[in-house]
Amino acid sequence: MKKLTDKKSLILYGCSGLGVNMLNIIVGSYLCSALLVGGFKEHIESWTYLNKNLVVAGLWAVLIFFAKALDGVIDLPLATFADKLNTRFGRRKTAMLIGIVPMLVAYVLFLVPLNNEATILNTVWFGCLLCIFYTCYTLTMLTYYATFSEVCETEKDTVCLSNTKSICDVVYFSLSFALVPIFIGFGINIRLVALIFLPLVLTMVIPFILLKEDGEYAPTEKPLSLVRSISVSLKNRTYIYWLLTVSIMTVGTQLFLGGINEVFSTTGLNMTVVMASSFAPVPLTLILYNKVIKRFGLGVAYRYCLAVFSVGMLVMYGCCIFSDALTALQLMLIALFGGILVSFAIGAFFSITYTVPSYLARKELQDSGNNVSAMYFAVQGLFEGIAAGIATGLILVTLKDYNCIQWLPIIVAVCCMTAFAMTFGFKDHLAYMDKQVENK
Numbered sequence: 001m002k003k004l005t006d007k008k009s010l011i012l013y014g015c016s017g018l019g020v021n022m023l024n025i026i027v028g029s030y031l032c033s034a035l036l037v038g039g040f041k042e043h044i045e046s047w048t049y050l051n052k053n054l055v056v057a058g059l060w061a062v063l064i065f066f067a068k069a070l071d072g073v074i075d076l077p078l079a080t081f082a083d084k085l086n087t088r089f090g091r092r093k094t095a096m097l098i099g100i101v102p103m104l105v106a107y108v109l110f111l112v113p114l115n116n117e118a119t120i121l122n123t124v125w126f127g128c129l130l131c132i133f134y135t136c137y138t139l140t141m142l143t144y145y146a147t148f149s150e151v152c153e154t155e156k157d158t159v160c161l162s163n164t165k166s167i168c169d170v171v172y173f174s175l176s177f178a179l180v181p182i183f184i185g186f187g188i189n190i191r192l193v194a195l196i197f198l199p200l201v202l203t204m205v206i207p208f209i210l211l212k213e214d215g216e217y218a219p220t221e222k223p224l225s226l227v228r229s230i231s232v233s234l235k236n237r238t239y240i241y242w243l244l245t246v247s248i249m250t251v252g253t254q255l256f257l258g259g260i261n262e263v264f265s266t267t268g269l270n271m272t273v274v275m276a277s278s279f280a281p282v283p284l285t286l287i288l289y290n291k292v293i294k295r296f297g298l299g300v301a302y303r304y305c306l307a308v309f310s311v312g313m314l315v316m317y318g319c320c321i322f323s324d325a326l327t328a329l330q331l332m333l334i335a336l337f338g339g340i341l342v343s344f345a346i347g348a349f350f351s352i353t354y355t356v357p358s359y360l361a362r363k364e365l366q367d368s369g370n371n372v373s374a375m376y377f378a379v380q381g382l383f384e385g386i387a388a389g390i391a392t393g394l395i396l397v398t399l400k401d402y403n404c405i406q407w408l409p410i411i412v413a414v415c416c417m418t419a420f421a422m423t424f425g426f427k428d429h430l431a432y433m434d435k436q437v438e439n440k
Contacts (some may be wrong), residue, residue, distance in 0.1 A: 001092070002212035003153040009210060010157055014164025016207050017144055019200030020100070022172040023107055024137050026194050027130070030180060031110055032064060034190045035126060046184045049111075049191060053118040055126060063127030071134040072385040075142060078135070079378035080226040082143045083371055090213030092147050099139030100204055106133040107198070111191045142381075144207060146374035148358035149365070151211070155433050158358050159293060159351070163286050166350030170282045229375045232364070238427045239360050243380060245422045246353060247387040249306065252415030253349055254391035255408055256313070256342075263320065263408050273332070277339030282347035289348040299423050299431030302352060305345035306420040310413040312341030317409035353380065359433055 004010050034048045035055045045051040085091040106129045114125050152158040175197075183193045233239060260275075293301035315338035319331050326334070357380050361373035399405045423431075 001147070001150045004151045004157070004161075004210060005153055007160060010152070010161045011164045012206055013151065013210055014161050015168055016203050017141055017165065018168040018172055019197075019203040020103075020137065020140055021169065022175060022197055022200050023103075025172060025176045026180075026197055027107065027110065027133060029176065030190055031194060032130070035060065043184050043187070046187055046189050049113060049189075050116060052116070054113050054116070055123040056118055056120055059120065059123045060127070063123065063130065067127065067130040067134050070131055071138060072382055074135050074138055075378035075381050076230060076375070077226055078139045078142055079146075079372075079374035080229050082139065082146060082374040083229060084225075090211060092143055092150070092213060093208055093211055095143040096140050096204070096207060099136045099141075099143065100201075101136075103133055103136035103140060104198075104201065106130075106136065107194075111194060140204070142374050142377055144204075145354065145357075145377040146361075147207065147211065148354055149362040149373045149376075152358065152362070155359055156294075158355050158362075159290065162351040162354035162358070163290065163347075165354050166347045167283050167286065169350045170279050170347060174276075174279055229370075229372050230379070232368075232370050232372050233375050233379050236360065236364065238430055239357075239376065241422075241425060241427075242356055242360070242430070243383045245419050245426075246356075246380065247383045248415050248422065249349065249419040250384045250387035251391045251395070252309075252412040252419070253346075254388045255396060255412050255415070260316070260408070263316070263405055274335045274339050277336045278342040278346060281340060281343040285344040286347045286351065288344065289351070293433075297432035298352070298355070299426050301348070303420050303423050305348040305352075306416045306423070308341055309345035309349070310416045310420070312338045312345070313409040313413040313416070315341060317406070317413075320406040320409070353384070355433075356430070360430070363429070 004013055036053050036057060037044055037048050037051065038053075038057075082091070082095040085095050087094045110126065110129045110133065113122050115122060148158065148161055152161055180190075180193055183196070184190065188196075289301055289305065292304055315334060319335050319338070322334075323331060357376040358373070361371075361376045364376075365371050365373070395411065396408070399408055399411075
């Protein structure tokens with residue numbers, strides 16, 4: 001595959017997945033909830049499809065769980081499929097095309113109930129569409145992420161591409177949590193909102209323009225079976241240690257993303273402002289992260305992010321313990337300060353989850369000829385999925401059930417500092433990634 005050597009192409013390529021990720025968050029965060037009226041207090045006619053239940057709640061809960069579980073398990077066989085596919089059109093472009101077409105069909109059909117009542121037929125219909133959507137979304141994005149190690153020539157290029165992708169992640173998070181409620185406030189139904197965001201999927205045309213594939217396997221590449229591909233991945237001790245480290249970090253970050261709103265729910269603070277302070281500065285804070293990683297390598301840069309994120313959590317915890325002693329303005333200033341500290345790390349956390357598997361997959365290809373780039377992202381996704389389940393399923397629910405949600409920032413800080421300690425166990429080639437390139 002032809003490398004993308006100029007910075008403009010890398011930045012453009014990093015923007016490719018924005019639209020597909022946006023559709024995914026629309027489905028998971030809004031459309032699934034829109035089938036039931038429970039939980040909505042205002043603008044119910046806009047938040048829901050028809051201002052009534054359209055699915056059987058118990059069965060729908062089971063089908064959502066099944067779709068989520070399938071989304072995690074299906075990563076591994078789809079990664080093997082994407083890595084082994086061999087076509088004249090180009091295996092990566094073919095795999096993305098196979099994924100994105102049925103994904104879009106499922107997305108549009110998800111806006112159309114079979115009838116206007118809460119029936120088993122409707123419930124099964126939406127459950128099947130959800131499984132198709134998640135499966136095809138996974139194939140599309142897994143293949144796209146796999147190309148990161150193939151289009152980048154150096155670690156510097158990988159970091160540039162990963163940083164761009166992390167900024168795009170911030171963009172679609174912001175669009176989702178800021179614009180959607182605004183549209184709903186104007187009385188626009190959630191189904192129409194979903195269609196408004198649909199054109200963003202055109203960003204996925206970028207890989208089809210920029211990717212220059214030879215079509216056939218390179219002589220040095222070895223197509224691997226599912227079992228062999230998993231075996232190669234799990235034998236890489238550096239990769240496994242990375243998975244353990246990033247999983248512990250993910251528990252912390254998912255707790256932050258999933259529960260910080262509830263932490264501040266009793267303080268009277270405007271969470272839109274607080275979250276804006278955490279995400280808006282990310283493009284600027286990534287500049288500092290890049291300077292650190294170029295001078296000291298990935299190990300030090302990652303530790304810097306974990307440390308500053310932990311401090312930001314402790315600052316936010318201060319809002320909880322001093323909520324009765326401080327004025328609203330003082331609380332807001334403390335929360336904003338904590339949010340700004342978080343912004344120095346949150347974008348880098350997104351970036352590093354693309355950088356490391358891309359780098360290790362490229363090294364595996366160079367050392368052994370085994371192309372397992374999609375599998376590296378798939379296994380990491382599986383570990384991150386388990387970590388997210390522990391965070392939002394076990395820990396968050398327990399904190400809420402025992403009415404001690406205020407301890408969430410402390411748990412997040414503990415998780416991040418544990419990951420901080422583990423980074424000292426990185427192998428030199430990972431710990432000094434990018435620094436070595438700069439010093440050549």
